[in-house]
Amino acid sequence: MPPPATGLFVDLEFPACVSSLLGRGNTPLTPLCDRITWLRPQEICPSPHLFPENRKDAIGKQGILGDCWFICACSALQKSPSLLHQVFPADQCTWEDQGYTGCFVCRFWRFGRWVEVTIDDRLPCLGHKLCFSHCQDQGAFWLPLLEKAYAKLHGCYEALWAGQVVDALVDLTGGLVERWSLEFAEESFREEMLSRMLDLKDRCAMSCSVLHSKEGSRDLGQFHAFTITDIQHGFTKDGQPLLLFRIHNPWGRSCWEGSWGKSGNKWALMDQTESSRFLSQIQDGEFWVDKEEFFREFNEVAVAFPVIKTDHVQSIWTGSVLSHTQQIYGSWIKGQNAGGSRNNSSFSNNPKYWLRVRKQSEVYLILMQISPRGEIGTSNNMSSRKLQREGSYSMVPIAVGLHLWKVEKRRFNLQKTILTTPVAGTSSHSYDRQLHLRCKLSPGYHLLIPSTFLRDTEGDFLLRVLSIGPITLREITSNPPLEWASNDMMPGTWETQELKGQWKKSNSAGGSRNFPSYHLNPAIPFCVPTNSQLVKFTLRQHNLENSCHAIGFHVYLVPTDGSLSPFSQVPCASCIPHSHSLEVSQICDLAPGQYIVVPSTYLPDQECTFSIFISTLTERKPIQSEETLGQILKEVSVISLMK
Known part of the structure; x- marks a missing residue:
């Protein structure tokens, strides 16, 4: 066999050592680690290639790793050349090319986005033979390379020892x-x-x-x-x-x-x-x-479900193309919006969403729970820290459910609505990583509520809606009473401040409360006067609509004696879950005092400028101008901070 070329790419984030093989070390893989060597394909066979000439020879064999669930899911790529090239991009330099570097890139769909994982081509072997997955044609290496990238995504090979075929299929197709x-x-x-x-x-x-x-x-x-x-x-x-x-x-x-x-x-x-x-x-x-x-x-x-060339999912029941897609990230947070199942009187506290259906459609409602310590892949390259945090060992599934009600108009009684029979809903809360409901929905507004089975169970989730017709999905950001529909309904005068700021990487982009860097976010002070009734916050990111970050904010009371940091307290108001919207807003009933509002993106190190508008409703009678303007004048003061 020819010796490997020098100067080839070496992946330091996923090194050729025991740490990339084992996590907890509680599987039959442990006693074999000392015998495993790492070889490049040209050290394993004389003429390595990515794909076999005969399609049937691409079928996978498992090896000594207990990842049959992943091997079975890879059959999806053999059914669809376009999907295969999405996961394993074409035109990568191989051992037959002059520009071969030993570096390969694979893509996986993780929690709403395609992420790239870069690896070198050193593969675990026993006795100069691949010890994990391989193809029927043992000179074809697309499958062992894809398996290595998937192991890196999970932190180590051992993390793939057991799993669900459905989860791997979602990661490889991005579909249903x-x-x-x-x-x-x-x-x-x-x-x-x-x-x-x-x-x-x-x-x-x-x-x-x-x-x-x-x-x-x-x-x-x-x-x-x-x-x-x-x-x-x-x-x-x-x-x-x-x-x-x-x-x-x-x-x-x-x-x-x-x-x-x-x-x-x-x-x-x-x-x-x-x-x-x-x-x-x-x-x-x-x-x-x-x-x-x-x-x-x-x-x-x-x-x-089939994924057609336009990257749209096709219904297996009707053959219709689900060409309209919306998704929102959310969280259940103890003491705020983790209301539990419909068995609990606090069910209405759960995150709530408006789903507007424009025409009669076949609709799929998808709830995907995200690892409590996981990351939503947003960058092209994932650090080893992120990969470890996204590992399956940190994934502790919780029982989740999803329910939908049709409402005749936007202004409705929430408590009465949730006591009626849902139009669609899970028959029981499930520990599945992803669950979905298939519905035939008529035009109009629908209330969508994801929930955990137990009250105060914390977790992050992705809510997706796929439809054959146009839809709009957005979160309900105002807390009860929902009858607070517009400023015009509230008597009094709104005084508004506009404050401008910036989330800057490694400086002021600390991410959500799930991350230890949260305290780096801008903390904007404001005062609620004694004659105030309500305060409305509006956070607007200055970004393109198709590249929005998930944004939200928390409001903290500043202790009068200064003995505690506001960050050490439970927020007195919040606009969560974080939403991929240009603008989010919340109306809060706050007692007079000194406060700070902390705007944040869901993930750390996401850069963007923003404006936050703080409107205070006072009991003063509106000022009437003698001029014929025909409207109430509002006092507006503009303050610019943290440029």
């Missing part, structure tokens, strides 16, 4: 995935499911899993995922129809000795030509099962 339970499924549902699978088998990634072994079928293992590579109709000698599923085991070897195994007894039901046709199609690790065996042996199916 449905999970269908096969246990106790009614016959009508099974038939509808089979119809969908037959229609989608050439366009969608489909996986089936065994969650617990059944008596007499231990061949398939437990907590193991498989790829459905094909579904075909067949016929017996006497013309009886058959439906056979071709299943691939990521172990790369057959594990099934059932009736349709290679030496199974049911092949005799077919004539030789028909049976030879089926048997000639299977590769290493593949086997056939019929419909009855499929429903008996497997516990659930995962189906990824």
